[in-house]
Amino acid sequence: DMKVTxxxxxxxxxxxxxxxxxxxxxxxxxxxxxxxxxPGLGLQLxxxxxxxxxxxxxxxxxxxxxxxxxxxxxxxxxxxxxxxxTSVYFCASSAGQGTEVFFGKGTRLTVV
Amino acid sequence: GDSVTQTxxxxxxxxxxxxxxxxxxxxxxxxxLFWYVQHLNEAPKLLLKSSTDNKRTExxxxxxxxxxSSSSFxxxxxxxxxxxxxxxxxxxxGTGGYKVVFGSGTRLLVSP
Numbered sequence: 001d002m003k004v005t006x007x008x009x010x011x012x013x014x015x016x017x018x019x020x021x022x023x024x025x026x027x028x029x030x031x032x033x034x035x036x037x038x039p040g041l042g043l044q045l046x047x048x049x050x051x052x053x054x055x056x057x058x059x060x061x062x063x064x065x066x067x068x069x070x071x072x073x074x075x076x077x078x079x080x081x082x083x084x085x086t087s088v089y090f091c092a093s094s095a096g097q098g099t100e101v102f103f104g105k106g107t108r109l110t111v112v
Numbered sequence: 113g114d115s116v117t118q119t120x121x122x123x124x125x126x127x128x129x130x131x132x133x134x135x136x137x138x139x140x141x142x143x144x145l146f147w148y149v150q151h152l153n154e155a156p157k158l159l160l161k162s163s164t165d166n167k168r169t170e171x172x173x174x175x176x177x178x179x180x181s182s183s184s185f186x187x188x189x190x191x192x193x194x195x196x197x198x199x200x201x202x203x204x205x206g207t208g209g210y211k212v213v214f215g216s217g218t219r220l221l222v223s224p
Contacts, residue, residue, distance in 0.1 A: 004155075031210050040121065042201060042216040043156070050210060058211070090155065094212070100146075101203075101212050103155040 002027050006091050006104035013111050019078035021107050023091030031094045032074040033101065034058075034066060036087040043090065049074055081111045114139045116204045118215035125192050125222055133187040133200055133218045135176075141206030145178050145185040148201040148214075156201060160187070197222045 004025045013019050025032065030051050035043040035058075045058030047066040055066050063085060067075045074093075078085055091104040115138045125131055137143060144163045148156040162169045162178045162185065169176055176187045185202060202215040 033212070035214075040216060042118075043214040045211065045213070048211055094210070096210075100158045100161065103157070105155045 002102060004091055004093055004102050004104035006089075006107050009105065009107060011107060011109050013081050013109065015083055015111055016080050019081050019085075019109065019111075021076040021078075021089055021091075021109070023074045023076070023104055024072050025074075025091075025093040025102070026072065027093060027095070027102065028071060029093035029095050029102075030071065031096070032068065033092040033094075034064070034074070034076045035090045035092065036060070037090060037106070038087050046076065046089075081109075083111050085109065086111045114141075114204055114206050114209075114211070114213045116202050116213055116215035118202055118218050120218045121216070122219045122221065125220070127194055127222055127224055128191050130190050131188065131192050131196075131220065133202075133220070135185045135187065135202030135215060137183050137185065137202070137204045139204060139206040141209065143178075143180070144205040145176075146203040146205070146212070147174070147176060147185070147187050148203060150199040150201065150217075152198075156199075159200075192220070192222045194222050194224065196220060 032049045034046040049055045049068045089107045092101045094101045117136045146161045147159040149159045150156040165180045201217045205212045
């Protein structure tokens with residue numbers, strides 16, 4: 001069963017705390033993504049990973065960093081979370097150029 | 113850089129009527145275009161994709177034709193159902209790249 005799994009699904013953090021969002025995929029996809037979704041802004045690309053330890057900034061990388069030490073895992077880290085990072089975060093993966101992007105169910109992060 | 117424009121933020125229709133959701137794009141590469149559908153509190157899922165100019169692609173009653181001359185990939189359905197109420201995203205991947213860019217999304221609300 002092709003799946004992208006995100007943990008946790010819901011998270012509430014205080015401003016200034018560190019946040020770790022985790023993502024796994026069971027399809028051996030090389031490429032993985034982190035997007036955030038905000039009303040009226042669609043899905044904005046934070047980071048893209050081409051493979052283990054091969055990561056590249058997306059359109060809105062400021063305030064975020066990523067880690068990919070295994071092909072099947074891709075983590076998003078927020079060092080000292082800010083209230084404007086309250087959002088829904090989606091992890092996704094794809095096999096290659098022109099192929100479908102598979103999304104996880106998302107993590108709803110609230111920073112208070 | 114690559115970009116996708118969806119002009120309608122919200123479309124409201126009565127069941128049984130036809131719908132067209134607009135999508136235009138900009139890229140310097142040969143494009144792959146996608147439509148994703150996201151139901152409430154779920155992950156976006158692929159609805160359609162195409163890279164072939166002037167060829168209609170269909171799935172689950174929805175259809176779209178990529179027109180490279182006008183940089184468009186509009187989504188259509190001849191008769192909407194209540195279950196079609198969702199958020200629809202148009203997305204673009206330029207050939208040779210791994211980055212997938214999404215439009216801001218169009219919310220379709222179908223009433224009885």
